[in-house]
Amino acid sequence: MNATPLDTFLFIALPYVSLFTFLLMTIYRYRQQSFSYSSLSSQFLENKQHFWAVVPFHYGILAVTVGHIIALCIPRGILLWNSHPLRLFILEISALACGLLTLIGLVAIIVRRMTTTKIRRVTTITDWILFFMLLVQIAGGVGIAIFHPWGSSWFASNLTPYLWSVFRLNPDISYMAAMPALVKGHIVLAFLIIGFFPFTRLVHLLVIPNPYLWRKPQVVRWYGRKKP
Numbered sequence: 001m002n003a004t005p006l007d008t009f010l011f012i013a014l015p016y017v018s019l020f021t022f023l024l025m026t027i028y029r030y031r032q033q034s035f036s037y038s039s040l041s042s043q044f045l046e047n048k049q050h051f052w053a054v055v056p057f058h059y060g061i062l063a064v065t066v067g068h069i070i071a072l073c074i075p076r077g078i079l080l081w082n083s084h085p086l087r088l089f090i091l092e093i094s095a096l097a098c099g100l101l102t103l104i105g106l107v108a109i110i111v112r113r114m115t116t117t118k119i120r121r122v123t124t125i126t127d128w129i130l131f132f133m134l135l136v137q138i139a140g141g142v143g144i145a146i147f148h149p150w151g152s153s154w155f156a157s158n159l160t161p162y163l164w165s166v167f168r169l170n171p172d173i174s175y176m177a178a179m180p181a182l183v184k185g186h187i188v189l190a191f192l193i194i195g196f197f198p199f200t201r202l203v204h205l206l207v208i209p210n211p212y213l214w215r216k217p218q219v220v221r222w223y224g225r226k227k228p
């Protein structure tokens with residue numbers, strides 16, 4: 001199938017605009033406002049719904065993101081794994097379960113931010129736009145898993161070559177033209193989220209406090225007057 005001018009715009013121009021904005025603005029924000037590089041925890045404002053929203057969301061999104069990265073980096077390994085139907089089923093069902101976990105967590109995050117007055121007050125327009133984009137993206141991903149199954153295989157064989165062609169600055173959209181609308185929408189929104197990333201709380205992803213994993217434990221003592 002031949003690529004239309006719209007395909008050229010969405011799968012060649014948009015990815016480069018998004019990736020360029022991501023690189024430039026992420027560095028700029030880090031240099032100008034490094035203290036804003038956080039997701040600004042709201043746990044101390046509300047701590048009941050917080051756990052049931054943020055935790056499932058993070059377990060789900062991390063598993064799904066790692067899955068996408070593996071399919072991008074070792075597509076042949078995924079295709080080899082999937083060559084056995086039982087392993088293909090296990091991978092597909094696990095990915096769908098993680099997608100649903102992410103979706104449930106995100107809905108809980110949105111409900112918490114809408115219904116708790118204190119949290120609503122500290123939620124910005126940028127947060128709402130981000131939550132909306134993530135909601136459509138994750139619901140779209142779950143939709144793809146249901147309506148266009150075996151994504152782990154066709155991602156590795158069709159999307160990985162396209163994505164690498166973009167990174168190698170030699171975009172080849174022949175793989176994209178024949179993709180179903182839902183898949184095209186998922187890719188376009190992924191690039192929009194990447195472009196929007198530096199303006200949002202998602203920057204916290206780049207400052208994960210890894211040293212906590214190996215630094216020595218810290219003992220915190222409270223010095224105060226003893227109660228009688």
Ligand code: HEM
Nearest residue numbers: 039040041042043054058061062065109113202204205208
């Ligand atoms: C290892 C990776 C990650 C770590 C360590 C991490 C850590 C955190 C922390 C500490 C918070 C604040 C939670 C609170 O309110 O107390 C947070 C919030 C958030 N994170 Fe992550 N995160 C990670 C990956 C991700 C990814 C991949 C996404 C993808 C979209 C994401 C999206 C969000 C969102 C949207 C919030 C706001 C939730 C809310 O407060 O309503 N995070 N994250």
